[in-house]
Amino acid sequence: MSLPDPETVPRREFCKAAVALGGVAGLSACLDAGGDGTDPDADGSLADVPTGDPEGAPSRQHAWNDVLERDENGNVVAPTHHVLRGLSVSSDLVDVIGGGDTAALDDARRRFEDALTDLERAFERSNEGLLFTVGYAPAYFDRFDNGEDGPAGVELPEPTALTSMEDPEFDAADVLVHFASDSPEAVLAAEEALFGDESAANGMSVTDVTDLFEPVDRRTGFLGPGLPRERRDVQGVPDDAPIPEEAPLFMGFKNGFAGSQAPEDRVTIDEGPFADGTTQHVSTLQTQLNAWWDQENHHQRVAKLFSPTHAAEERVGEWGEKLGSAPSVTDLPEDALEYAREEGVVGHAQKAARARDDDGTPPLLRRDFPTTDGDHTGLHFLTLQESIADFVRVRDAMTGADLADESGVGSRLNNGILQYVFVRRRGNYLVPPRAHRSLPDPQP
Numbered sequence: 085m086s087l088p089d090p091e092t093v094p095r096r097e098f099c100k101a102a103v104a105l106g107g108v109a110g111l112s113a114c115l116d117a118g119g120d121g122t123d124p125d126a127d128g129s130l131a132d133v134p135t136g137d138p139e140g141a142p143s144r145q146h147a148w149n150d151v152l153e154r155d156e157n158g159n160v161v162a163p164t165h166h167v168l169r170g171l172s173v174s175s176d177l178v179d180v181i182g183g184g185d186t187a188a189l190d191d192a193r194r195r196f197e198d199a200l201t202d203l204e205r206a207f208e209r210s211n212e213g214l215l216f217t218v219g220y221a222p223a224y225f226d227r228f229d230n231g232e233d234g235p236a237g238v239e240l241p242e243p244t245a246l247t248s249m250e251d252p253e254f255d256a257a258d259v260l261v262h263f264a265s266d267s268p269e270a271v272l273a274a275e276e277a278l279f280g281d282e283s284a285a286n287g288m289s290v291t292d293v294t295d296l297f298e299p300v301d302r303r304t305g306f307l308g309p310g311l312p313r314e315r316r317d318v319q320g321v322p323d324d325a326p327i328p329e330e331a332p333l334f335m336g337f338k339n340g341f342a343g344s345q346a347p348e349d350r351v352t353i354d355e356g357p358f359a360d361g362t363t364q365h366v367s368t369l370q371t372q373l374n375a376w377w378d379q380e381n382h383h384q385r386v387a388k389l390f391s392p393t394h395a396a397e398e399r400v401g402e403w404g405e406k407l408g409s410a411p412s413v414t415d416l417p418e419d420a421l422e423y424a425r426e427e428g429v430v431g432h433a434q435k436a437a438r439a440r441d442d443d444g445t446p447p448l449l450r451r452d453f454p455t456t457d458g459d460h461t462g463l464h465f466l467t468l469q470e471s472i473a474d475f476v477r478v479r480d481a482m483t484g485a486d487l488a489d490e491s492g493v494g495s496r497l498n499n500g501i502l503q504y505v506f507v508r509r510r511g512n513y514l515v516p517p518r519a520h521r522s523l524p525d526p527q528p
């Protein structure tokens with residue numbers, strides 16, 4: 085991928101492209117584009133990126149909400165820039181694990197923990213600094229002699245296809261690191277210090293762990309008002325799609341309302357050695373939105389994404405601004421089948437909300453973000469939940485195969501947004517508590 089001309093696009097847009105490019109090239113391009121005092125000081129620290137203190141870090145790696153801001157309706161404001169780095173453990177480390185060399189494994193563990201603590205020192209744990217989680221795939225635990233049943237006390241299945249409409253690839257990495265920040269320089273610098281050629285980030289040295297991992301893949305994205313609109317030049321969306329300025333999604337709306345997100349407590353493993361951890365499902369979804377923008381009107385888009393009631397009662401507004409803190413999908417007629425039969429359309433959020441807990445709590449904490457990886461629109465659909473089974477249950481509700489069979493809506497057509505969304509990849513991970521985030525033993 086190539087970078088746009090920094091003279092012709094705003095710095096924000098240029099640096100978004102630099103995050104997608106990554107590496108030293110991406111980082112230095114973003115710094116060179118400075119202009120607003122973002123050149124690093126002589127000591128390499130980034131302007132406006134606060135340093136941090138590992139001492140206060142919570143046990144839950146995924147405890148991000150307490151440091152993220154809220155909008156005027158109380159919805160968590162997600163960080164803008166996201167990078168997912170998939171890594172395999174290096175062949176030397178595979179030998180160490182397989183050979184049961186505990187001294188060498190302890191040394192690797194200590195060094196990785198030092199490197200992660202260095203990052204926490206280099207960046208405040210916030211949207212202005214850096215948020216990150218380290219997750220481990222079933223394949224990682226398989227490498228241990230005592231890992232054949234996976235991590236102790238946690239169901240962590242290999243990813244599988246979850247609908248009859250998909251034929252996804254499966255993540256090949258052992259380890260997945262999710263970096264997030266409002267600062268494009270922060271995600272790039274953290275990534276380069278941990279897995280690239282840099283030995284410091286934000287003016288602080290970072291322990292070298294490059295011998296422990298081999299890069300497998302890199303995925304990127306962004307979440308914020310106006311960001312999809314400025315990337316309408318990619319495949320999968322018309323160049324002139326009237327995506328509202330305020331919309332954070334290529335489909336033209338906002339997501340992640342407080343009322344439709346699981347609280348962090350709901351997604352946290354509450355017992356066993358991995359208590360305070362969570363499970364993570366990451367699917368890479370490609371979206372084909374030409375017909376969404378060229379053939380559907382606003383009313384139809386609202387009906388398909390939310391529900392026909394939302395469309396008829398004009399509950400949503402142009403991009404979701406009328407919804408406040410909740411998409412209000414729980415006061416719809418209860419029988420989704422009957423409803424779909426009458427309306428001939430069933431909404432995405434309406435379907436997915438059928439999988440809420442009996443007390444109305446949503447089981448998934450969605451931390452998904454749009455992407456233009458491969459110069460195509462898509463969404464890295466990252467969710468946290470107590471168990472992968474929760475994800476499968478919600479995904480079944482979202483797929484709505486039960487509705488398609490009997491209601492007259494098709495398996496794809498008029499069935500929420502299925503017609504526009506294509507699952508390309510899936511991966512399952514355990515995000516351990518902080519105490520076990522560094523190369524955990526399956527039975528720590």
Ligand code: HEM
Pocket residue numbers: 333335337338339340341343344345369371389411413432433434436437438440446448463465475478479482505
């Ligand atoms: C391109 C893909 C997708 C887009 C653009 C999208 C968009 C949205 C939007 C706009 C909402 C309503 C607002 C809100 O977030 O509260 C929503 C709700 C939701 N979506 Fe999606 N979504 C996508 C894929 C998925 C997938 C693959 C799942 C799989 C499980 C899913 C599960 C949910 C759930 C659980 C809710 C909340 C329902 C509730 O209120 O309980 N979404 N989505």
